[in-house]
Every structure is written in C-alpha cells, then in structure tokens.
Amino acid sequence: GENVEQHPSTLSVQEGDSAVIKCTYSDSASNYFPWYKQELGKRPQLIIDIRSNVGEKKDQRIAVTLNKTAKHFSLHITETQPEDSAVYFCAASSGGSYIPTFGRGTSLIVHP
C-alpha cells in the first residue's frame, strides 16, 4: 500500500518568514495530493490540492509543488502569519480507491 513520509514534524518560524513542508510517497500510481490544515481543537480542512498532471499550484500565499519522478511534493507558505499556526497534513491517493493516505503531520508555529 501507499506510504507517505512527512518532514519536519515541527516547524517554528518568525512572522513574515516562509515555511516549507515536504512529503514523499511510495506508490507511483498515486495521482492526487491534498493538503489539510488542522487548527487546535478543530477538524482538518482542505487548503490546497494538486493532481499529477500539474507541477505547481498557487493560491495566494500558499503553493504546492510536485515532482513525480522523485515522488515528492511540498507545501510552501510565504509571509507567514500567526493564524497560520496549525498542524498540516499531506496526503496521497490514487484513482483506484480515492482513499488518501496521510503523513504524520507538521506542527507549524508562527511567532509574532
């Protein structure tokens, strides 16, 4: 089955800095890669996703890149703000089941 590794487990940055979270996956058949943000005490919410036919996708201060050859994808957050503090999960899934396999999460702390 699919295995998703996520690094780092904790990331601490100053407000205004950029943050990068990296994930690798094992199943070459995976073709959909969502990212979820979970604020303390709340449910995970989808913030951005990318499909395997695209190398990069941006949405305001958030971007995701995908390298299919190396089987890794990354989340980039620019100009971080305290409200970006949360746990971020990457995931990978294939069209066969639509069930995503999640990474273990990255706790992002943005210091004002």
Next chain:
Amino acid sequence: KAGVTQTPRYLIKTRGQQVTLSCSPISGHRSVSWYQQTPGQGLQFLFEYFSETQRNKGNFPGRFSGRQFSNSRSEMNVSTLELGDSALYLCASSSGQKWGYTFGSGTRLTVV
C-alpha cells in the same frame, strides 16, 4: 448546506466497555470514512463505507467495526475498549466517486 455531523463530541468510557460513534455525511455523499487520530500516529485509516458496503479497510483489529445505513449515516463500534483506544475519531464524507473529503469535528474518546 450542512456539514459532516459527528456525535457525541466527547465520551469517557471504562476499559472493557464498548462504544458506538455516529457520523452523518453531507447530503448526497454516499461515502463515509473513519480515521483514528492520535498525537504519535497522525491520521490512521479505519474503514470506508460506500452505499452500505464496506469498500476499504485499514489495519485495525476486529474490535473496530462499522456499518452504514440506507440514508448514508454511519456508525463505528469499538468493543472491549483498551486504554490505547483513547483518541480523536474523525469521519470524512465524500461522494465516493471522485476526490474530495470533508471531515467532521470528531468524537474525543477517553478510555479510563
């Protein structure tokens, strides 16, 4: 439209007891997936139900079971509770035929 509703929000049970959790998906969604979230293990997939049938299953013991009703509402049951079952249990709703998960707010289960 209404989101994914999980009940109850909090539960405290004693070792050896059993528990039933409920999830009502978004109207029109036929797939309900269940996840166990713990600080050390992230989001672990339990099982997925689609049109009243278990379509996918994770690597959890048989004490964890579920079912889905004709209105797509799903229940998850854990028998013979152990201390290690303490976790946040999340359900996720989707159409089941394309990507796109919406999580509920979860049920926080504490086993004492």
